[in-house]
Amino acid sequence: PNVQWFPGHMTKARKIITENLKLVDVVIELLDARIPYSSANPMLQEIIAGKPKVVALNKSDLADPAITKKWVAYFRSKGIQAVAVDATQGKGTKQLVKITEELARSKTEKLVSKGAKARSARVMILGIPNVGKSSLINRLAGSNKAKTADKPGVTRAKQWIRLADSLELLDTPGILWPKFEDMNAGLKLAFTGAINDEAVDRELITGVFLDTMIKLYPERIKERYKITDELPETSGELLELIGKKRGCLVKGGVVDLEKAQRIVLTDFRSGKLGTVSLDTPPDIEETENSQEKN
Ligand code: G4P
DSSP states (O other), X not given: OOOOOOHHHHHHHHHHHHHHHTTOSEEEEEEETTOTTTTSOXXXXXXXXXXXXXXXXXXXXXXXXXXXXXXXXXXXXXXXXXXXXXXXXXXXXXXXXXXXXXXHHHHHHHHHHTTOOOOOEEEEEEEOTTSSHHHHHXXXXXXXXXXXXXXXXXXXXXXXXXXXXXXXXXXXXEEOOOOOSOHHHHHHHHHXXXXXXXXXXXXXXXXXXXXHHHHHOHHHHHHHTTOOSOOOSSHHHHHHHXXXXXXXXXXXXXXXXXXXXXXXXXXXXXXXXXSXXXXXXXXXXXXXXXXXXX
């Protein structure tokens, strides 16, 4: 599922989204709840140009609930509605539809008051690869998904899925590129598997990941790998210890570090290290103060 983004791809992605944006009243920005900052496209605001949006923090089943709550509050403090969802289980999706409907209604009502004919409001989902766009569309679609056969000679029209009495969802998500410039964001995208493992240095990302876990969630590591003593201070020592605990040994009792790296990353991605959040929102008080200054 991994795409290599070249400038041409970004131009094309942007063009397609800009075209589709003309058809919708509201945008759902899909972020990874574990890394809402790192999984955001850096140009989204510019691309959607004032279109109302709601933020959906997906994969919330894998994120630290206390931190997700803070993110929701953070977005609200910025005047942006946000909701935690789990696209695979369908958690939070009702609330997401409700918020989207409300945002859309305020928009369509304005149009009607200006003399336009009443019509259903329309919404589309935008986000970087792997954030869960297809899962969310499928979940929201339920049995409303249009089942049109791919017949030769039949032009493929835009497919809309009805989500509520006056709300329709575009069946094609907008795929955005991830942050490239920000090294920390890139590492976090790699931890979560949003960036292809083959394209990154697994030794490096496992090292940085374990350093982060030692700092933020040492207990999770201890529990998972049955470590009773204090954790070693460096990620290198910790990886070796995990390898030993997991029996990743090659001849002569040497730890197969590569195998240990795979175990750690797979455990994290599948939620076996518990709910973990790697981005925390900026301090709300801080941002409120800076808003006052503006
Ligand atoms: P995309 O369209 O944005 O590229 O993302 P997609 O829906 O394909 O989802 C990417 C991966 O994330 C999938 O896993 C999907 O199951 C998983 N996913 C999506 N939403 C959630 C969620 O809310 N919680 C959790 N835990 N996982 C989610 P995959 O390993 O690529 O495929 P598979 O495991 O479904 O076979």
